Amino acid sequence: MKKKKKLTEVIEPRVLRRGEKTREQIVSEWEPKTQLGRDVKDGKVKSIDEILEKNKKILESEITDALLNLKSDLLSIGQSKGKFGGGKRRAWRQTQRKTQEGNIASFSTLAVVGDENGHVGIGSGKAKETLPARDKSIRKAKLNIFRVSRGCSSFDCFCSELHTIPFTVKGKSGGVKIILMPAPQGTGLVVANELKKVLKLAGIKDVYSKTFGKKRTTFNIVKACIDALNKTNPKQLRKEIKK
Numbered sequence: 001m002k003k004k005k006k007l008t009e010v011i012e013p014r015v016l017r018r019g020e021k022t023r024e025q026i027v028s029e030w031e032p033k034t035q036l037g038r039d040v041k042d043g044k045v046k047s048i049d050e051i052l053e054k055n056k057k058i059l060e061s062e063i064t065d066a067l068l069n070l071k072s073d074l075l076s077i078g079q080s081k082g083k084f085g086g087g088k089r090r091a092w093r094q095t096q097r098k099t100q101e102g103n104i105a106s107f108s109t110l111a112v113v114g115d116e117n118g119h120v121g122i123g124s125g126k127a128k129e130t131l132p133a134r135d136k137s138i139r140k141a142k143l144n145i146f147r148v149s150r151g152c153s154s155f156d157c158f159c160s161e162l163h164t165i166p167f168t169v170k171g172k173s174g175g176v177k178i179i180l181m182p183a184p185q186g187t188g189l190v191v192a193n194e195l196k197k198v199l200k201l202a203g204i205k206d207v208y209s210k211t212f213g214k215k216r217t218t219f220n221i222v223k224a225c226i227d228a229l230n231k232t233n234p235k236q237l238r239k240e241i242k243k
């Protein structure tokens, strides 16, 4: 069991180190293929909010790399094999397909990226090996980035820092429902462990939460959380007011 424990611990920091080291490299080696990408590289578009406000689709992950200093993390959606039902949580979900030649394994993973300052995105990737799956999921997460509003709005906190969400939001995915509520400073993140990674990368420090449904399905609970956070998105808010 000890060996398996090491496996996840070694892989995760490597993701961060790799991302940090090559951000400049990625941007300088990048040859944009879309008009939006060319505008970003030429410096015509200076902030990610300009793109998100205009509802433009980001088709190149380098765009978000160029405009934001991103950190990434993998969420534990799978489990390593263990006897008697005791598999340890692991970043890779391993599945198998049976063929005449034998079993073919494939790995999927769920990544979250964020700048710890109001931008966050998730993406899932699937491949025959672990590392391509990780790269795919991080790339997709960068394409799915969106803005989260933050504020100080808890009734018993009167600071002016952006440390929690501006109001109570609900999110849903599959059978899982989640309610996120503003909290005063110093509360910390009162949420499931995997959600802490998401909220931290979004730049939210204090929040209360309530969940309903089968919470052990990490995939759904993360999606529900993203659904809830998306409701603080200024763009989404305007849509709801119009309704």
Ligand SMILES: [Zn+2]
Pocket (backbone or CB within 6 Å): 151, 152, 153, 154, 157, 158, 159, 160, 161, 163, 184, 185
């Ligand atoms: Zn406050």
